[in-house]
Each structure stands twice: as C-alpha cells, then as structure tokens.
Amino acid sequence: MSAAYDPNNIFGKILRGEIPAHKVYEDDVALAFMDIMPRAEGHxxxxxxxxxxxxxxxSPATLGELMKRVQHVARAVQxxxxxxxxxxxQFNESAGGQVIYHLHFHLLPRWDGVALRPPGTMADNERLAEQAGKIKAALTPFEG
Incomplete structure (x- = not known):
C-alpha cells in the first residue's frame, strides 16, 4: 500500500499556481506542461x-479521461x-522510479538514432517557452 497523497508536492503547487510552469494544455481534468529537466527536446x-x-x-473515471488527454497532447508533441x-x-513509488508523488505521464518525442539525455539537467527557460509554443500551435481542438 502506498503512502497518502500530499498536496504540497511540486505538481500540486503548479496546479494551484504557486509555482510557474510552461503550460501546453489545460482543462478541467488535466494539465500538461514542459518538464524543466527534459530528457529530450519537447519533453x-x-x-x-x-x-x-x-x-x-x-479514480478509474479520472484515469480514463486523463489518458484521452495524454494521447491528445502526444499527437501535438509528435x-x-x-x-x-x-x-x-509513468513511474510508481520510489522502487518504481517515482520522484514526485503526484501521478504524471512523461511524453518524450524520439528520433531514430538519438538517445535520451541523462536525467537531472535543467533546461533553459526561454527554450522551454519556445517549445511550449510549438506544441500549443500543433494542438487540435480536444474532442474527448
């Protein structure tokens, strides 16, 4: 059994607007934003x-709706x-590689012959803003 959810995690703070993020998609179910330590361009x-x-x-209902958004954003990222x-x-608990304890899915664009970067390097803020703009421009209207 996992520990209880703590709303003071960094993603909870982003959801409440306490910490800025380069948002690419948001609705009543989900928020998508740029990873500040990307392992690939457009992470x-x-x-x-x-x-x-x-x-x-x-909840199963939220998970079902969330996956529709994951797919929607993935199309725009690609x-x-x-x-x-x-x-x-998607990682669960420390043994599974999870570091931030708020459910999250990583979308990493991939190119033939290009390896993922090692984790832990902060991205340039302006570059993240530029990449967020590219993804937003590629989004089509969501038809859940």
Whole structure:
C-alpha cells in the first residue's frame, strides 16, 4: 500500500499556481506542461487535476479521461517536433522510479538514432517557452 497523497508536492503547487510552469494544455481534468529537466527536446508532463499519488490511487473515471488527454497532447508533441516516435513513461513509488508523488505521464518525442539525455539537467527557460509554443500551435481542438 502506498503512502497518502500530499498536496504540497511540486505538481500540486503548479496546479494551484504557486509555482510557474510552461503550460501546453489545460482543462478541467488535466494539465500538461514542459518538464524543466527534459530528457529530450519537447519533453512534456501530463498530470491529473485530481490529487493522486500514482496509477493505483487515481479514480478509474479520472484515469480514463486523463489518458484521452495524454494521447491528445502526444499527437501535438509528435507533430510539433516531427518526431519518429514517442516514449511514454509513468513511474510508481520510489522502487518504481517515482520522484514526485503526484501521478504524471512523461511524453518524450524520439528520433531514430538519438538517445535520451541523462536525467537531472535543467533546461533553459526561454527554450522551454519556445517549445511550449510549438506544441500549443500543433494542438487540435480536444474532442474527448
């Protein structure tokens, strides 16, 4: 059994507007924004607005709706960066690689022959803003 959800995690603070983020998509279910330590150009995080620690804690109804948004944003990410493919990461609890305990999905555009960067390097803020703009421009209207 996992620990209880703590709304004071960094993603909870982003949802409340206490910490800025380069948002690419937002509605009543989800928020998508640029990862500040991207492992690939165009690395986006998609999180539910529901407070859930991980995959096993989120309500099934929210998870179903969230995945529609993950797919929607993924299409825009792939188009914006003319990626050959996408990698989707989702980690649960420390043993599973989770570092921030708010359910989140990583969308990483991928290109043939290009490896992911190692984790832990902060991105340039202006570059993140530029990439967010490219993704927003590639978004089509959401038809959930």
């Amino acid at each position: 986006v995080l998609v999180i539910p607005k529901e407070g859930a620690r991980g995959l096993l804690d989120v 188009a914006a960066f003319q990626a050959d493919g996408l990698t989707l990461h």
